[in-house]
Amino acid sequence: MSNTQKLEINLETLRQVGERVGVVAAAFYAGFCDGYTAETQRQKEVAVEKDEIPDDCKRCWCNECANFDNCIVPIEGYDIESEPCPCDGCQKGQRYMPKENSPCENYIPAQRVNSDADD
DSSP states (O other), rough: OTTTOOOOOHHOOOOOOHHHHHHHHHHHHHHHHHHHHHHHHHHHHHHHTTTOOOOOHBBBBBBBBBBBGGOOOTTTOTTTTSGGGTTTTOOOOSSSSSSSSOTTTOOOOSSSSSSGGGO
16 A cells, blocks of 8 residues: 555444454453462462461461470360360461461470471
Protein backbone atom coordinates (compact mmCIF):
# COMPACT_ATOMS: atom_id res chain seq x y z
CA MET A 1 0.00 0.00 0.00
CA SER A 2 1.48 3.32 -0.95
CA ASN A 3 1.35 6.44 1.15
CA THR A 4 -1.20 7.93 -1.16
CA GLN A 5 -3.73 5.12 -0.80
CA LYS A 6 -6.44 5.59 1.74
CA LEU A 7 -6.81 2.91 4.40
CA GLU A 8 -10.42 2.12 5.08
CA ILE A 9 -11.29 0.37 8.31
CA ASN A 10 -14.70 -1.00 9.03
CA LEU A 11 -15.06 -0.06 12.69
CA GLU A 12 -17.92 -2.49 13.28
CA THR A 13 -15.85 -5.42 11.98
CA LEU A 14 -12.92 -4.27 14.11
CA ARG A 15 -15.21 -4.11 17.17
CA GLN A 16 -16.44 -7.66 16.48
CA VAL A 17 -12.89 -8.95 16.13
CA GLY A 18 -11.97 -7.22 19.39
CA GLU A 19 -14.96 -8.80 21.09
CA ARG A 20 -13.93 -12.26 19.91
CA VAL A 21 -10.36 -11.68 21.03
CA GLY A 22 -11.75 -10.60 24.41
CA VAL A 23 -13.76 -13.82 24.69
CA VAL A 24 -10.65 -15.85 23.87
CA ALA A 25 -8.57 -13.85 26.36
CA ALA A 26 -11.21 -14.34 29.07
CA ALA A 27 -11.29 -18.09 28.42
CA PHE A 28 -7.48 -18.20 28.49
CA TYR A 29 -7.43 -16.27 31.77
CA ALA A 30 -10.07 -18.53 33.33
CA GLY A 31 -8.05 -21.59 32.29
CA PHE A 32 -4.89 -19.99 33.64
CA CYS A 33 -6.57 -19.37 37.01
CA ASP A 34 -7.87 -22.95 37.16
CA GLY A 35 -4.44 -24.32 36.30
CA TYR A 36 -2.71 -22.07 38.81
CA THR A 37 -5.11 -23.11 41.56
CA ALA A 38 -4.69 -26.80 40.71
CA GLU A 39 -0.88 -26.53 40.67
CA THR A 40 -0.82 -24.65 43.98
CA GLN A 41 -2.97 -27.36 45.57
CA ARG A 42 -0.76 -30.09 44.04
CA GLN A 43 2.36 -28.45 45.49
CA LYS A 44 0.73 -28.32 48.94
CA GLU A 45 -0.14 -32.01 48.69
CA VAL A 46 3.42 -32.88 47.61
CA ALA A 47 4.78 -30.88 50.58
CA VAL A 48 2.53 -32.87 52.94
CA GLU A 49 3.61 -36.15 51.32
CA LYS A 50 7.25 -35.17 51.79
CA ASP A 51 6.37 -34.42 55.43
CA GLU A 52 7.86 -30.95 55.22
CA ILE A 53 7.68 -28.84 58.33
CA PRO A 54 4.64 -26.57 58.06
CA ASP A 55 5.44 -22.86 58.27
CA ASP A 56 3.28 -22.59 61.37
CA CYS A 57 5.44 -25.19 63.16
CA LYS A 58 8.64 -23.43 62.11
CA ARG A 59 7.40 -20.31 63.88
CA CYS A 60 6.49 -22.04 67.15
CA TRP A 61 8.77 -22.45 70.18
CA CYS A 62 7.46 -25.99 70.69
CA ASN A 63 9.18 -27.09 67.49
CA GLU A 64 12.59 -26.31 69.03
CA CYS A 65 11.97 -27.48 72.60
CA ALA A 66 13.91 -30.40 74.14
CA ASN A 67 10.99 -30.93 76.53
CA PHE A 68 8.56 -31.43 73.63
CA ASP A 69 7.81 -35.16 74.10
CA ASN A 70 7.21 -34.80 77.84
CA CYS A 71 5.40 -31.48 77.81
CA ILE A 72 1.91 -31.32 79.24
CA VAL A 73 0.15 -28.01 78.92
CA PRO A 74 -3.43 -27.08 79.73
CA ILE A 75 -5.13 -27.39 76.35
CA GLU A 76 -8.84 -28.11 76.18
CA GLY A 77 -9.46 -31.47 74.50
CA TYR A 78 -5.89 -32.75 74.99
CA ASP A 79 -5.61 -36.51 74.49
CA ILE A 80 -2.47 -37.96 76.12
CA GLU A 81 -2.56 -40.95 73.71
CA SER A 82 -2.57 -38.62 70.72
CA GLU A 83 0.10 -36.27 69.40
CA PRO A 84 2.54 -34.51 71.73
CA CYS A 85 0.60 -32.17 73.95
CA PRO A 86 1.35 -28.76 72.42
CA CYS A 87 0.48 -30.01 68.94
CA ASP A 88 -2.64 -32.00 69.84
CA GLY A 89 -5.51 -30.46 67.91
CA CYS A 90 -3.31 -27.77 66.38
CA GLN A 91 -4.72 -26.66 63.04
CA LYS A 92 -3.21 -24.75 60.13
CA GLY A 93 -2.64 -21.16 61.20
CA GLN A 94 -2.42 -22.00 64.90
CA ARG A 95 0.68 -22.01 67.08
CA TYR A 96 0.65 -22.86 70.79
CA MET A 97 3.82 -20.87 71.57
CA PRO A 98 4.37 -18.32 68.77
CA LYS A 99 7.95 -17.06 68.44
CA GLU A 100 6.65 -13.49 68.56
CA ASN A 101 6.20 -14.12 72.30
CA SER A 102 8.65 -15.44 74.87
CA PRO A 103 8.77 -19.23 75.25
CA CYS A 104 6.97 -20.84 78.18
CA GLU A 105 8.65 -21.75 81.48
CA ASN A 106 9.01 -25.40 80.34
CA TYR A 107 11.05 -24.45 77.26
CA ILE A 108 14.50 -26.05 76.91
CA PRO A 109 16.44 -25.39 73.67
CA ALA A 110 16.80 -28.58 71.62
CA GLN A 111 19.76 -29.74 69.54
CA ARG A 112 17.45 -30.33 66.56
CA VAL A 113 13.94 -29.30 65.69
CA ASN A 114 11.19 -31.72 66.73
CA SER A 115 9.69 -31.87 63.24
CA ASP A 116 12.92 -33.57 62.09
CA ALA A 117 12.76 -36.25 64.80
CA ASP A 118 12.34 -39.82 63.64
CA ASP A 119 8.90 -41.29 64.34
